[in-house]
Amino acid sequence: MIGIVIVSHSSKIADGVVELCSQMAHKNLKIIPAGGTKDGAIGTDSIKISEAIIKADEGDGVLILVDLGSAILNTEMALDFLHDTIKKRAIIADAPIVEGSIAATVQASISNSIEEVKLAAEEVNGFKKIN
Amino acid sequence: MFNKDIIVEIFKEIAKTMDENKALLTELDAAIGDADHGINMTKGFTAVKNKLESIAEEDCSAILKTVAMTFISTTGGASGPLFGTAFLKASSSVVGKDALSNDDLLLLFESAIKGIQMRGKAQKGEKTMLDSLIPAYDAMKKSLDIGDSLIDALNKAEIAALEGVEFTKTIIATKGRASYLSERSIGHQDPGATSCYLILKTINNVLKNRESLVE
Ligand SMILES: Nc1ncnc2c1ncn2[C@@H]1O[C@H](COP(=O)(O)OP(=O)(O)OP(=O)(O)O)[C@@H](O)[C@H]1O
Ligand SMILES: [Mg+2]
Numbered sequence: 001m002i003g004i005v006i007v008s009h010s011s012k013i014a015d016g017v018v019e020l021c022s023q024m025a026h027k028n029l030k031i032i033p034a035g036g037t038k039d040g041a042i043g044t045d046s047i048k049i050s051e052a053i054i055k056a057d058e059g060d061g062v063l064i065l066v067d068l069g070s071a072i073l074n075t076e077m078a079l080d081f082l083h084d085t086i087k088k089r090a091i092i093a094d095a096p097i098v099e100g101s102i103a104a105t106v107q108a109s110i111s112n113s114i115e116e117v118k119l120a121a122e123e124v125n126g127f128k129k130i131n
Numbered sequence: 132m133f134n135k136d137i138i139v140e141i142f143k144e145i146a147k148t149m150d151e152n153k154a155l156l157t158e159l160d161a162a163i164g165d166a167d168h169g170i171n172m173t174k175g176f177t178a179v180k181n182k183l184e185s186i187a188e189e190d191c192s193a194i195l196k197t198v199a200m201t202f203i204s205t206t207g208g209a210s211g212p213l214f215g216t217a218f219l220k221a222s223s224s225v226v227g228k229d230a231l232s233n234d235d236l237l238l239l240f241e242s243a244i245k246g247i248q249m250r251g252k253a254q255k256g257e258k259t260m261l262d263s264l265i266p267a268y269d270a271m272k273k274s275l276d277i278g279d280s281l282i283d284a285l286n287k288a289e290i291a292a293l294e295g296v297e298f299t300k301t302i303i304a305t306k307g308r309a310s311y312l313s314e315r316s317i318g319h320q321d322p323g324a325t326s327c328y329l330i331l332k333t334i335n336n337v338l339k340n341r342e343s344l345v346e
């Protein structure tokens with residue numbers, strides 16, 4: 001199965017997004033939060049993120065949803081720390097964290113293709129909430 | 132020559148400088164960011180300072196690598212991965228050296244800047260730390276190329292960095308958190324550019340005080 005990692009400056013956001021996604025997820029889908037820094041402050045932490053990626057990885061790939069700024073820098077740094085085999089199949093989605101995570105969860109519950117799950121997350125970029 | 136003892140002393144002094152300027156850096160970041168730059172820098176460099184005792188015997192590259200990993204594992208904002216990558220790249224540019232020539236220093240500085248650009252994908256003119264670092268590097272290189280002493284070259288670098296900080300007041304941020312403010316970021320100086328200026332100034336001061344060690 002594809003794994004999903006939620007990276008946010010706030011551990012509450014990361015945990016909350018995981019909670020929200022779990023309602024729509026296949027029971028075996030791993031959705032791992034990596035929120036805040038290791039001392040519990042607001043921020044992102046490359047070591048925490050790389051641990052979350054390892055935890056989420058089952059061999060098919062890991063899609064990573066991020067919030068702003070250093071979430072991306074630290075996720076890229078986390079990928080640099082990882083072994084090439086995991087690094088190759090872990091990708092950051094260019095998508096809003098809440099909607100993108102939900103779309104990725106739904107797709108990952110029925111598909112083992114990291115490209116398809118990434119596409120599903122990124123498709124929400126075009127969605128309109130109010131018509 | 133630039134002895135590795137100086138590197139250790141420089142990092143001690145940087146920790147002090149960051150601590151003294153914590154409020155200033157945080158205030159600058161409050162205007163266009165999330166008011167944590169002073170906290171991030173102090174946290175990172177204090178952790179580095181506390182690590183220095185145990186690594187002072189290593190070569191320059193190993194010292195810089197420990198600095199990088201310490202910074203990365205303690206600093207939660209953008210400055211963590213940016214400075215972390217800068218120190219990592221600096222570390223790999225001086226492998227096996229116990230002392231650094233002027234050419235080594237230029238290569239180290241250039242590698243650090245490339246590391247920041249690799250990680251943050253920013254160019255000069257985007258209102259980031261690069262706006263003080265790149266002009267400082269250019270001034271230092273130009274100065275050494277015409278045969279100035281290291282002290283003179285670093286003086287010129289410090290001046291160029293300060294001009295770079297002033298320049299950041301006139302431009303829009305297109306990277307990092309401040310980019311969410313778009314044109315409202317004009318008029319404010321960039322916190323990261325300011326801390327990099329302070330770092331260069333500190334290096335310069337350490338060297339001036341220890342001129343006897345620099346041949
Ligand atoms: N992509 C980038 N490239 C180079 N420098 C950057 C980049 N993004 C931010 N910076 C620098 O980082 C400084 C802010 O550092 P700080 O430690 O406050 O992180 P932050 O922006 O609060 O991080 P976060 O994204 O977690 O909120 C800015 O003033 C700017 O100089
Ligand atoms: Mg900040």
